[in-house]
Amino acid sequence: MRLSTHDTVQRIWTVRLHSQPGGLLLSCLHCTLPGYRLHAAAARSAVLGHLARHAQHDALPGHLRTCQCRARGCCWHPRRRGCAGPVLLALTRDRSGRMWRLADACAACAGATSYTAVVPDTLLGPSRVQPSTRTAQRNTPPCGPGERLRVREMLTYLAVALPRFSSPAARLLALQCALRADHEGHVRLPHGFLRGMRLQGRSELWSELAHAGWLACSTSRHSPVGARLLDAAMQTQPSGRSARARAAHWALHPVPLTTPRGMASSVQLTALTLAAHTSDGTGSAELDVLTRLCGQSPLHLEDLLNQLVRCRLLATWRHISDNDEISWQLPGVTGRTAPHQEDESAPGPRCLSQTPSAFRT
Numbered sequence: 293m294r295l296s297t298h299d300t301v302q303r304i305w306t307v308r309l310h311s312q313p314g315g316l317l318l319s320c321l322h323c324t325l326p327g328y329r330l331h332a333a334a335a336r337s338a339v340l341g342h343l344a345r346h347a348q349h350d351a352l353p354g355h356l357r358t359c360q361c362r363a364r365g366c367c368w369h370p371r372r373r374g375c376a377g378p379v380l381l382a383l384t385r386d387r388s389g390r391m392w393r394l395a396d397a398c399a400a401c402a403g404a405t406s407y408t409a410v411v412p413d414t415l416l417g418p419s420r421v422q423p424s425t426r427t428a429q430r431n432t433p434p435c436g437p438g439e440r441l442r443v444r445e446m447l448t449y450l451a452v453a454l455p456r457f458s459s460p461a462a463r464l465l466a467l468q469c470a471l472r473a474d475h476e477g478h479v480r481l482p483h484g485f486l487r488g489m490r491l492q493g494r495s496e497l498w499s500e501l502a503h504a505g506w507l508a509c510s511t512s513r514h515s516p517v518g519a520r521l522l523d524a525a526m527q528t529q530p531s532g533r534s535a536r537a538r539a540a541h542w543a544l545h546p547v548p549l550t551t552p553r554g555m556a557s558s559v560q561l562t563a564l565t566l567a568a569h570t571s572d573g574t575g576s577a578e579l580d581v582l583t584r585l586c587g588q589s590p591l592h593l594e595d596l597l598n599q600l601v602r603c604r605l606l607a608t609w610r611h612i613s614d615n616d617e618i619s620w621q622l623p624g625v626t627g628r629t630a631p632h633q634e635d636e637s638a639p640g641p642r643c644l645s646q647t648p649s650a651f652r653t
């Protein structure tokens with residue numbers, strides 16, 4: 293995959309990282325400012341922050357936003373299935389992580405583009421899912437579509453904001469931090485809370501996120517773990533903190549895919565990702581999307597889905613090679629077919645059968 297460096301149309305911003313002695317140089321094609329130096333650990337969050345500011349500054353009403361991928365003949369992705377869905381902000385990096393592009397793209401094009409995540413609008417502007425009153429907050433069910441949507445958006449964002457091989461436990465921790473942070477990016481997680489997540493004393497996870505340049509933390513033995521999220525998008529989250537907190541709470545027990553205590557973090561993250569894509573007992577998502585959100589290779593994802601079947605959280609799952617999607621069904625869903633399910637007579641774990649698209653370039 294190549295990211296074009298000749299984008300002149302609005303709503304596409306591209307930055308590049310150049311190796312320099314002692315660090316990296318960030319240059320932006322959109323602003324004429326000279327590049328500035330940064331440490332490698334802070335590069336990813338500097339890139340995201342820079343691009344997010346461009347998107348905020350050049351905000352355009354929704355009805356004027358068009359799919360920039362389509363405007364270029366859909367050259368950003370290999371499959372041509374036509375544009376579909378809402379126009380979103382898609383964040384794409386090239387394979388080396390040296391070139392980053394933020395652009396308006398329709399949901400279909402964003403979903404088909406490698407190394408791409410949708411940036412939640414909630415990170416860049418007024419929240420789309422904001423309860424209007426306290427009463428509304430109290431009446432909102434704890435596992436409503438709003439919580440699922442928020443978690444899905446944040447997982448999607450973290451899939452690009454964090455390094456590709458971030459551990460599942462670090463991703464779960466980052467998700468809680470992102471959803472519980474205040475509007476300046478500060479978060480405090482009490483030891484009891486971390487104990488509940490089975491992450492107490494796991495200082496290596498904080499180190500992993502710190503090494504990725506995503507947060508800086510201050511730990512002490514008795515007081516809550518405090519951290520400041522360095523990702524600029526996390527420091528400008530608009531209001532709606534209580535709604536985010538509800539989403540964080542749901543993410544700990546993602547009904548109806550709540551894993552039994554003691555399951556590995558990789559299983560928990562997979563169950564949470566599926567739960568965020570499930571409604572009415574069935575769900576589906578592109579294989580590429582699931583591998584990115586779960587931080588797993590397609591082969592490992594297959595194993596994790598089989599584990600979910602073995603512990604009876606899933607009734608069945610299958611890979612639909614036509615459109616490279618995974619679909620699944622929860623136990624107790626009868627009389628209906630899982631989305632796109634082709635052969636109901638062959639339930640049970642199925643194998644991924646074709647070249648994984650997650651590593652397509």
Ligand SMILES: [Zn+2]
Nearest residue numbers: 320322323346
């Ligand atoms: Zn710029």
Ligand SMILES: [Zn+2]
Nearest residue numbers: 361362366401
């Ligand atoms: Zn396209």
Ligand SMILES: [Zn+2]
Nearest residue numbers: 359375398401
């Ligand atoms: Zn499109």
